[in-house]
Amino acid sequence: MTDRTDRVEDLLVAFLPNLRRFAISLCRSRDVADDLVQAACERALASADRFEPGTRFDAWMFRILRNLWIDVVRKRKTAGVEEDISERQDIAGAVSGEREVEARMTLKSVADAIDDLPDEQREVLLLVCVEDFSYRETAEVLGIPIGTVMSRLARARQNLASAAGISAAPARSGVMKGNA
Amino acid sequence: MTKPDFSDEMLMRFADGELDPQTAAAIEAAMETDDDLVARVGLFIETRAEAKSALKPLLDEPVPEKLATAVERMVREKQAREAAVPPSVKVIPLRPAVPKNVAVRHWTLPLAASIAAVIGGLTGYWLALSPVGEQSGLQVAGVDSAALYQALATVASGQEKQLAPSQRFRAIATFRDSAGAVCREFEVDSPDRSTVISVACRQAETWRFSFAVVAPGTDSGYAPASSTEALDAYLTAIDAKAPMEAAEEATLLRAIAAK
Numbered sequence: 001m002t003d004r005t006d007r008v009e010d011l012l013v014a015f016l017p018n019l020r021r022f023a024i025s026l027c028r029s030r031d032v033a034d035d036l037v038q039a040a041c042e043r044a045l046a047s048a049d050r051f052e053p054g055t056r057f058d059a060w061m062f063r064i065l066r067n068l069w070i071d072v073v074r075k076r077k078t079a080g081v082e083e084d085i086s087e088r089q090d091i092a093g094a095v096s097g098e099r100e101v102e103a104r105m106t107l108k109s110v111a112d113a114i115d116d117l118p119d120e121q122r123e124v125l126l127l128v129c130v131e132d133f134s135y136r137e138t139a140e141v142l143g144i145p146i147g148t149v150m151s152r153l154a155r156a157r158q159n160l161a162s163a164a165g166i167s168a169a170p171a172r173s174g175v176m177k178g179n180a
Numbered sequence: 181m182t183k184p185d186f187s188d189e190m191l192m193r194f195a196d197g198e199l200d201p202q203t204a205a206a207i208e209a210a211m212e213t214d215d216d217l218v219a220r221v222g223l224f225i226e227t228r229a230e231a232k233s234a235l236k237p238l239l240d241e242p243v244p245e246k247l248a249t250a251v252e253r254m255v256r257e258k259q260a261r262e263a264a265v266p267p268s269v270k271v272i273p274l275r276p277a278v279p280k281n282v283a284v285r286h287w288t289l290p291l292a293a294s295i296a297a298v299i300g301g302l303t304g305y306w307l308a309l310s311p312v313g314e315q316s317g318l319q320v321a322g323v324d325s326a327a328l329y330q331a332l333a334t335v336a337s338g339q340e341k342q343l344a345p346s347q348r349f350r351a352i353a354t355f356r357d358s359a360g361a362v363c364r365e366f367e368v369d370s371p372d373r374s375t376v377i378s379v380a381c382r383q384a385e386t387w388r389f390s391f392a393v394v395a396p397g398t399d400s401g402y403a404p405a406s407s408t409e410a411l412d413a414y415l416t417a418i419d420a421k422a423p424m425e426a427a428e429e430a431t432l433l434r435a436i437a438a439k
Contacts, residue, residue, distance in 0.1 A: 009255045009262075016251060021238040034247045041251045045258045110234035128196065129228040130235050135198050154192050157227040166230050168222020 006053035008044050012061075016041075018131075019061055025126050026069055028115050036072070040065035056137065063141045066123065073119075113163035121156035124149055129157075186210070186217065195224035332364055332380055332387055333437040337429060346371035354429040357381055358419035362432055363390075365411070377411055385439060390418070 019040065023033035043064050044051070051060050114122060127133040127141060128149070135153075139146040160166065186194075186207055193199040194207045211218050327343045335341045335351040343349050352365040363381040370376070378392040391414045424432070 009258045012255055013248070013252055016243045016248060017239050017241070020241075020243055020247070021235060024238055025235060034244055038247055038250050041254060045254055048258070110230045114231060114234060125231055126235075129231040135193075135196070150189050150193065154189050154224075157192065157224055158188070160227050160231065161223055164230065166223070166226050168219045168226050 008048035008051050008057075011057050012041055012044065015058065015061060018058060019065060022062055022126060022131070023065055023069075025114065025130070026066065026119075026123060027072070032072070036065060036068055039068050043068065058131065059133065059137055059141050062127070062131075063143075066141065107165040108163050110160070110164045110166070113160050116163060117156055117159055121152050121159065124152045125156040125160070128153055186220075188220065191217070191221050192224045195221050195228065328368075329387055330437075332366065333433055335366075336426065336433070337364075337423065343368070353423035354432065355423050356421045358421075362436070363418075363420065365415075379411070379414065382436065 016037065020033060020037050023036045023040075024030055027033055027036060040061065044061060051057070108116070114125065117125065123142060124138060127138040128135065133141065135146050135149050139149045142149070190199065190203065191207065194204055199207070207217070207221070211221065328349070331341050331343060331349040331351070335349060337351045337353050340348055340350045348369040350367045350369070352367060354362065354364050357363050361381045361383060363379055364387075365377075365379050368376045368378070375395050376392055377395060378389055380387040380389045382388075391411065393410050
């Protein structure tokens, strides 16, 4: 029985909701996400013997899916297809000063603010804050140094906070200061 | 009072529980008297909690049926392949592979001389080859060659015929090999649900069995894909032509049956 639970084909179906959430957050399109999830499952089943039992299955799946997504983005870039999502993000990053002003005027929902993060900040945020991966595990999934995980994650959270108006309200109030 | 300087990254690591205990203790101590520090740490705690709850609904969303069905099908196929592949599939090369550059006269060699091996092992079912003589050819438990020969000469591709109470013959295709001989690909199911996939070619007015694979059967009766891979390789090796149309096959079979 324990053997069976460590096999890709036995773990895959139950993991679909998580994989799909990660995919939707990554590519911000349900249709693209579902195709991506299916392709990732196909690839996972084809290379199931490369999954090491005892290691994190979710990390393994996220890595497969994210690599497929990187391929899609790369192809879109070289083909110059439609509106390039990551380019849009670059532009958004370049005019962040304006965006902050805009954000202060109209606060976004947290979900929208996450969507608007640059790709490399969003994926780090997803793995650490949403999926509860450690920095080390996140670095392994994304294939980047742990220091890069930390700097991207800090920026992601600062951007998220200002876009969605998140503050540490309970602790920051002047009331507290007054009490002290 | 001089405040210790903690970077945002350090405070984030503190909030995420990724900081060494010593530095964590230092930050905790500083937070007792530094509200700004509390706010900065709070920002990281809040953003994590907010991000998590914002994406929670996505996890509760039902997986679209189309996607779920597709993945479940892939999983089933994988499981079926794994169940089928292991040692239970036995390739029985009745003739050694003919190198491409060797002339076709190999095909006219007596059958017995070219038998490489017969691998048995499936209970209640076996292939046996009797010496060239009064009854050469493929024998299937409980089925006399005559019934099999008759089926080969009469059953159209795509049709089935019961040879014995638990032996079902199924004609798959008729084609010519590189020498122009008429060949038939067929399957025979046995009571234990295993299936023999075989190829028989017309040589000197009789059927010569040149290839057979014993594969575990499935509920559908059809042999699993993995065992047909060996067949595909074999068909490629003998340079099999495309399967005949029904009309051409019918004419040929009538001619064979008349003999």
